[in-house]
Amino acid sequence: MPRGVRGGLHLGVGVASLVSEGASATLRPMRESDLLQVVSIERDWAPKPWSVDTFRNELGIPFSRALVAHDAGAPGVVGGYLVRWLVAGEVHLLSLAVERHRRRHGIGSFLLDVLLAEARAESADLVTLEVEASNVSALRLYESRGFARARTRRNYYGGGRDAVVMDRRLGCRDVS
Ligand SMILES: CC(C)(COP(=O)(O)OP(=O)(O)OC[C@H]1O[C@@H](n2cnc3c(N)ncnc32)[C@H](O)[C@@H]1OP(=O)(O)O)[C@@H](O)C(=O)NCCC(=O)NCCS
Secondary structure, three states, X not given: OOOXXXXXXXXXXXXXXXXXXXXXEEEEEOOHXXXXXXXXXXXXXXXXXXXXXXXXXXXXXXXXXXEEEEEOOOOOOEEEEEEXXXXXXXXXXXXEXXXXXXXXXXXXXXHHHHHHHHHHHOOOXXXXXXXXXXXXXXXXXXXXXXXXXXXXXXXXXXXXXXXXXXXXXXXXXXXX
16 A cells, blocks of 8 residues: 555644555644653654753744654554744744654655645745754655755754755645
């Protein structure tokens, strides 16, 4: 069965389902009760991980949206998450990660597809993000979803680690 978003995507409520070769997942808004699992995933990959308080703060910001993917039928088990802002017609992706043992099952693309669908529904013009230049898996994921490399920010992460700024413009002719 091909990968993709299946079932209902109810924008604003944030329920969508994914069925892929190796996973079946559902997406919903992040809750306070998810934060320990989210931070555990975050600590497993991020050089400077966000804390529980940082994620909690996002839950209270009106222009921030935080989503989690969980196994269908196990809404308490977080498999991945994203946080994005919508400001002045632009969506900025602040954070996206999938739990290590659940990667390569389409969950990252699922989260990104929902981000793009919501951005279109909210009439955003542009989606932007920064990704570490050495993060091949994330670069490929974003390129697979139509993001283009806009520029490089030298030493953005410190220690000589550069960021690639990527964007995807959303227009009225964008139908993918
Ligand atoms: C990047 C990340 C979110 C991808 O999540 P995922 O659920 O594994 O991604 P998907 O299964 O949807 O993969 C989609 C595409 O991304 C690319 N990709 C993902 N992982 C890859 C890897 N390890 N190597 C090469 N390409 C990869 C592939 O093009 C893949 O498509 P394919 O499986 O058909 O080849 C995940 O690896 C992760 O959490 N990494 C740590 C956190 C991180 O780097 N976040 C991004 C910060 S900007």
